[in-house]
Amino acid sequence: MRxxxxxxxxxxxxxxxxxxxxxxxxxxxxxxxxxxxxxxxxESQCLGLxxxxxLSSGLxxxxxxxxxxxxxxxxxxxxxxxxxxxxxxxxxIYDDYWxxxxxxxxxxxxxxxxxxxxxxxxxxxxxxxxxxxxxxxLNGKVAGLADAKQIARMARDTFNKxxxxxxxxxxxxTISVSSSIRRxxxxxxxxxxxxxxxxxxxxxxxxxxxxxxxxxxxxxxxEQVPWFLRKWITPREPPDRxxxxxxxxxxxADSAALRTAASVWHxxxxxxxxxxxVVNIGGPTSNCEYGTDLAEQLTDMLRKVLWSCGSVxxxxxxxxxxxxxxxxxxxxSNNHKVYIWDGKGPNPHMGHLALADAFVITADSVSMLSExxxxxxxxxxxxxxxxxxxxxxxxxxxxxxxxxxxxxGEEDISEVWSYPPLxxxxxxxxxxxxxxxxxxxxxxxxxxxxxx
Numbered sequence: 001m002r003x004x005x006x007x008x009x010x011x012x013x014x015x016x017x018x019x020x021x022x023x024x025x026x027x028x029x030x031x032x033x034x035x036x037x038x039x040x041x042x043e044s045q046c047l048g049l050x051x052x053x054x055l056s057s058g059l060x061x062x063x064x065x066x067x068x069x070x071x072x073x074x075x076x077x078x079x080x081x082x083x084x085x086x087x088x089x090x091x092x093i094y095d096d097y098w099x100x101x102x103x104x105x106x107x108x109x110x111x112x113x114x115x116x117x118x119x120x121x122x123x124x125x126x127x128x129x130x131x132x133x134x135x136x137x138l139n140g141k142v143a144g145l146a147d148a149k150q151i152a153r154m155a156r157d158t159f160n161k162x163x164x165x166x167x168x169x170x171x172x173x174t175i176s177v178s179s180s181i182r183r184x185x186x187x188x189x190x191x192x193x194x195x196x197x198x199x200x201x202x203x204x205x206x207x208x209x210x211x212x213x214x215x216x217x218x219x220x221x222x223e224q225v226p227w228f229l230r231k232w233i234t235p236r237e238p239p240d241r242x243x244x245x246x247x248x249x250x251x252x253a254d255s256a257a258l259r260t261a262a263s264v265w266h267x268x269x270x271x272x273x274x275x276x277x278v279v280n281i282g283g284p285t286s287n288c289e290y291g292t293d294l295a296e297q298l299t300d301m302l303r304k305v306l307w308s309c310g311s312v313x314x315x316x317x318x319x320x321x322x323x324x325x326x327x328x329x330x331x332x333s334n335n336h337k338v339y340i341w342d343g344k345g346p347n348p349h350m351g352h353l354a355l356a357d358a359f360v361i362t363a364d365s366v367s368m369l370s371e372x373x374x375x376x377x378x379x380x381x382x383x384x385x386x387x388x389x390x391x392x393x394x395x396x397x398x399x400x401x402x403x404x405x406x407x408x409g410e411e412d413i414s415e416v417w418s419y420p421p422l423x424x425x426x427x428x429x430x431x432x433x434x435x436x437x438x439x440x441x442x443x444x445x446x447x448x449x450x451x452x
Contacts, residue, residue, distance in 0.1 A: 054445025248370030265351025273310030283319025
């Protein structure tokens with residue numbers, strides 16, 4: 001399928017954005033580098049922000065990924081650069097077959113596909129060969145492993161010709177790389193770190209992170225932690241002026257993306273009987289644990305609301321345990337109203353966001369909830385009562401904003417209710433523009449942004 005070109009942000013949509021017709025201007029940003037960690041959730045946040053800023057066409061993706069498999073699961077406490085060196089040393093001593101239990105490519109740890117954006121990763125022989133299918137549709141390029149010194153040198157050497165470099169990173173594994181780039185080229189780059197880096201925020205020009213990352217500072221959280229451990233809990237200080245707080249996660253599901261998805265998926269989804277209920281199931285986490293008990297509870301509630309649904313589409317994420325998916329597949333695989341995506345073929349997630357009438361989503365997934373709550377459509381949450389620590393705070397904020405309701409099985413899915421949609425990605429982009437303006441820099445956006 002040919003890439004679908006969309007109009008760029010309208011003039012004035014994001015203050016401080018310059019159209020490409022204004023020519024080359026000193027201090028104008030026309031390019032961006034994403035420091036990714038190989039996981040779709042983190043990299044989608046970076047891509048969403050860059051797209052909102054109109055810089056998709058001048059984008060380069062670098063990866064700060066850890067070796068995986070074998071002994072590597074015990075080495076995640078090491079900085080990424082040191083972890084790689086240790087992994088290289090182990091490989092020089094032991095062969096890959098012994099180390100990875102017969103899977104010589106396991107250490108690459110490359111995810112097979114995204115849960116949400118539709119980008120596909122290939123399993124490759126080396127990280128430098130990694131490419132995102134459809135990434136070329138963004139006129140971007142994949143540059144391989146992230147080398148802070150190399151990126152900083154490039155930013156300095158090309159500054160007079162190409163202007164400043166915007167660096168956007170997400171995930172704990174990217175912190176050392178992004179902060180090093182800023183330290184090595186402070187006059188040539190603007191570094192945005194998505195998700196809280198836990199300490200020394202002055203290493204970045206801007207930090208964009210959800211409110212719930214500051215939950216440990218609340219009185220409720222302090223009561224849950226023994227006094228002698230409190231000094232080890234991060235963050236330790238309230239947000240300063242360089243921190244942008246959001247309700248949920250940044251993402252790619254903006255209004256332009258949903259319009260395109262509605263067109264792409266029209267023939268398959270628009271013809272379904274209404275209302276269309278989409279059920280998105282994630283997977284248990286340490287702060288939101290569940291198993292077949294929640295699957296059975298969800299199955300029972302879905303049975304009770306089927307009368308009010310025209311169609312139901314169920315999707316599992318790659319984190320969904322087989323025992324959880326089996327419960328729903330066994331119950332609904334032969335129901336004419338219900339379609340269960342088997343993970344094969346194009347990912348329908350963006351189509352679901354665009355064309356669904358309502359959503360039921362498990363409480364564990366901040367990303368899936370953030371995306372659905374940006375549509376303004378009814379969103380029901382299942383399993384919120386199982387969330388603890390900052391994830392419970394996230395659920396509370398969603399309820400306080402009126403963007404979600406608990407799923408009980410007593411709902412009439414044909415009932416329409418709405419709310420002001422979450423707009424965290426656009427808000428984050430505006431804060432980036434404001435921070436750049438304080439520095440005397442501007443962004444030159446492309447005439448046509450490009451979407452998957």
